[in-house]
Amino acid sequence: MTNQIKVALYCRLSEEDRNKQSESDDSNSIQNQKSMLLQYALEQGWEVYNIYSDDDYTGADRRRPAFNQLLEDAEKRKFNIILCKTQSRFTRELELVERYIHGLFPVWGIRFVSIVDNADTANKGNKKSRQINGLVNEWYLEDMSDNIKSVLTDRRKNGFHIGAFALYGYKKDPDIKGHLIIDEEAAQIVREVFTLFSQGYGKTAIARMLNDRGVPNPTEYKRLHGLRYKQPTRKNSTLWKYFAISDMLCNEMYIGNMVQGKYGSVSYKTKQNKPRPKDEWYRVEGTHEAIIDRELWDKVQSLIEQKAKPFSVGTIGLFAKKTRCMYCGYTMRSNKQTDGRRYLQCSNRHVSKDACIGSFISVPKLEQAVITELNRMSMAYLDKDELEQNVTFNNNLKEKQEALKSTISTYEKKIAEYTKGIRELYLDKVKGILSEQDYLDLSKDFVTQKERLEKLVADTQKQLDTLERKMENGDNRRQLIEQYTNLEHLDREIVEKLIDYILVGKKDPVTKEVPIEIHWNF
Template sequence: MKAAIYCRLSEEDRNKQFETDDSNSIQNQKAMLLQYAMEQRWEVYNLYSDDDYAGSDRRRPEFNRLLEDAKAHRFDIVLCKTQSRFTRELELVEKYIHGLFPIWGIRFVSIVDNADTANKGNKKSRQINGLVNEWYLEDMSENIRSVLTNRRQNGFHIGAFALYGYKKDPDQKGHLIIDEEAAAVVREVFTLFSQGYGKTAIARMLNDRGIPNPTEYKRLHGLRYQQPKRKNSTLWKYFAISDMLTNEIYIGNMVQGKYGSVSYKTKQNKPRPQSEWYRVERTHEAIIDRPLWNRVQSMIAERAKPFDCGTVGLFARKAICANCGYTMRSSKNRGRHYLQCSNRHVAKDACIGSFISVEKLERMVIDELNRLAAAYLDKDELERSIEFCENLQGQKRQLLETLSAYEKKIAEYTKGLRDLYMDKVKGLLNDSDFSALSKEFSSEKSRLERVLLDGQRQLAELEDRIAVGDNRKALAERYVNLEHLTREIVEILIDHITVGKRIPGTRDVPIEIHWNF
């Protein structure tokens, strides 16, 4: 019998309080498992070891190599110290230990918690172990989230790396100090913009002088910052300049929480609304003074164009240059909208420059979508399967619950204002405290009233749609018989599109659509 030994050490295992807790080290795991395999007279096929990986991380390199070898049946047994060393997720316990391993003819054994798939009687205990490990992950995630939220609310920097222009204070955890070398570039960017230079022009000037962009700067200074695996990743781009010019950290305010994790089970993050950001003023020394900052923000507001919900924003952040991997930017010429590589103008020979009209790209996407629909979708079955009205009723119930919560909050603030006034009359509050508190209460109450009004409008629209009746057929046709795309459809159906350079001698532009399905 051939056995594959799997060991895992996570960061949590490194922070043990007692020497006796060292049993989770990689060396001790290996020794224990090799001894057990020898006692059982199993031949050790290979030893797979992931160092510094959590039990919920599905991207563990050795873990995935183990699964590939198991699928190829290169061994007969997977041997671990405990089931949680293999995975802490109940979903993966069911998928592999109870699902695919038996199909592949692989036996799973963990020696401390006595899990053994050859023993049919302990399946329930393995499932209970999986459930306990799942609860552990969830509790640990909530505890970490609570600690990080508290630190953000108190203005401590919690990121792995400081923002370009700053570095972590070695004497005070969570505090930023100015990195003068990078800060000089930040000041120059703000100054150039205030003098009328555009963001692309500023990026080109920095690239021409060979100044490394923030990512490359971190790498050159020995920080373990993951470099994007794409061409020209060391160049300054339009978006880097744009983000820098609006980041309040440069005026001494700590702004965090712009992105939040989808779930503790995945590394994926999604943008959070600005109302949920954590913003604390005057937490560190400013690089940009207030007059320059205010002048730049005013110029940005003057240059801002209203968002066009038509063809201009149709493929925003979805079209990517096939040559260099960067997001394509929109432009307009003689009333027509185009997408071009954002690298075309930032440096000499940065990219060959992908280019396509929005109209042409829309037609190519529609043609491919209709081809897929004709080939794979049963239209009648699709109409029957869409429970349109039931879905709308569910949306209505959820919206009503949300509106009810807003109404309760508004009532609380109304009562709070009344109580504040009574405290002032009784002499419990002085005028300045009353003014500050009532202003804060009134501001939040007004905000909630605006949100409530907007929600009531949404509810009215929803009720109108429900009143129209079951339009499942129209909904199905919306996706299988398209003539034009909308931004909503693009968001739902398309992850991204790579666009190549026009084929010489033709009008054909190669594209590759990466769907969300």
């Protein structure tokens, strides 16, 4: 007696086709796909292993959670067949067609079938048609991306708001698409921030005042008002921070000017964005009602310009954006003591009473610590035989590489566990075991933890990519260290070249030492 053939059903709804009643509901299109696939599997006598469903994802998005779970389960041979409505529902990328449908699936013993376009890897005769479908889908993605960009660029140039969410202080006009109207509740806070700054209050002080009153920050405000706003989950994520105040005070949107296009996509195949030069931004004046009058705006900009003058004319702070708090990870800010000396301090400590225990160090002391450590390393390193240096270098990097890969693997396993838990809860909801509200309550923590881990995976992958580039470039430490031995002082160029970042702690009350952890660029 042969084993029962198990089939995995994969459904996907693209963002532009969505038709949802609420965030937790499947779209009609997804439901139709499920019905079609279930009926087909029943007619073939196949046992349904699981239904994998991605709602609001494009065919070029490789971060689809159900899609990646499907691939993981396929590699583990949990089923024999993958069934889709069309090949494009699985992917629109020719690269993935070749990698999985024509490459790995046959190795794993997985048959791929799509109903509408008759793709079937059991039929070797239609391989070329599958490849042509993949190529056509690839062209479709590129053309669609160009068309969308053209339309959005035209609307931006004409001053229409493009974006899922309005800037804090505004909301989308329900009657005119692309027009913003004032959200009076949030606008009051915006006016207060500008007024306080014009009266001499600092950005950190303003953030602290808002936090002491329990005023939700812009991202939390969106969430509280029912907007489907996604943000990385982190400690104190509902608090106002220095940078939120800083960004608000220099945003021309608050005087009625539409400013967009600050970031642009890297490629139509990814959702990653990169900053665009300021002269490439789209700026149209007088597109909506101003929250801040021109007189107050000009006064605030004048104060910002005065406060933003560098520590010494024409220079930038020695450790600017290089030092981070050892306890909360936030970038430390430079301040000036009454005796004229510069020191670095974690601004998060003053944002809220329990946000961070604080880190603090004077710039001269940190400079001396860096020079001392650099000289110590040069003495120890340059005495070593070159072959021994290279072996040590490679071994150290390989150990770090394995550690980072292991960390990513651990995170991904936990993500898979949360994904499985969410899916099981959803199935219980569909079966009527859980009510809609119970499902939302129970799955909320799973979703939060899953998003947190996905952020950690992305951050760790960046570290791994940087490390692997170092391994490819080889050991260049000798040249660097020889160039900067016996230093007495640092300058900004040296700091940029040698230092990735520095973690600084709080002075030990007994030893009087400040914990310092230097992460070098070599």
